[in-house]
């Protein structure tokens with residue numbers, strides 16, 4: 001697990017509004033190949049800004065005053081993501097890094113079939129692919145996320161919330177990226193559906209070997225699915241360690257406070273031990 005995929009060093013993001021907000025401050029962290037890295041912290045601590053920032057998805061008034069983001073590709077090359085041109089960065093996204101956005105399942109186009117929306121990804125990023133190959137790839141994706149190929153002609157409103165979220169995950173996996181960033185991907189779903197989808201993400205990760213950065217304020221959920229967890233507060237990473245260490249031996253006072261704000265689960269775990 002010590003094979004680095006993405007190295008972020010002293011990375012900062014500021015929103016240059018009337019009263020400037022230093023949303024991310026000197027963050028350093030490494031995402032290892034094949035791991036699930038959880039990013040935890042209360043609403044407004046800068047999780048989304050950090051995830052968007054390293055992928056250069058932020059727009060003004062956001063600026064990146066400093067830091068570096070280096071991609072260590074499986075083919076051995078290193079790329080400075082902050083130095084990539086706009087077109088190169090766009091190609092990089094989807095292909096190497098993809099993202100499941102917060103509230104993404106409501107972002108599906110209501111008047112296009114889910115099959116057509118998945119096919120779009122291939123049309124844009126794999127223009128040489130034949131229509132037949134594209135359809136086969138879409139069916140395969142629908143099978144992989146357990147929606148089933150028969151749903152290729154369904155419209156989003158014909159699918160449950162859980163299925164729509166699976167479509168968004170299928171879209172993120174379409175080009176077999178090495179890193180998938182998931183920002184609160186299951187928050188809008190009920191607990192049982194959330195569990196099913198989390199199990200799915202974990203088994204897909206095992207099957208395909210991609211890394212996951214999973215962002216949520218729900219620390220107990222991260223304890224279940226993550227290899228390591230980074231705890232963020234007011235724009236900084238205050239602690240980063242294995243899920244086990246974070247649970248049994250949290251070092252930072254804030255991590256302890258965050259853990260104790262989920263009393264029900266804490267009580268259950270204590271009984272189980």
Ligand SMILES: Nc1ncnc2c1ncn2[C@@H]1O[C@H](COP(=O)(O)OP(=O)(O)OP(=O)(O)O)[C@@H](O)[C@H]1O
Nearest residue numbers: 015017021023042043044045046047048049050061
């Ligand atoms: N476009 C913007 N302009 C000014 N400030 C912003 C902008 N977007 C976010 N912020 C501020 O930056 C800080 C970090 O926000 P961010 O959305 O990254 O936090 P978060 O931890 O992802 O929260 P949530 O879980 O609610 O999405 C907050 O103080 C927020 O108010």
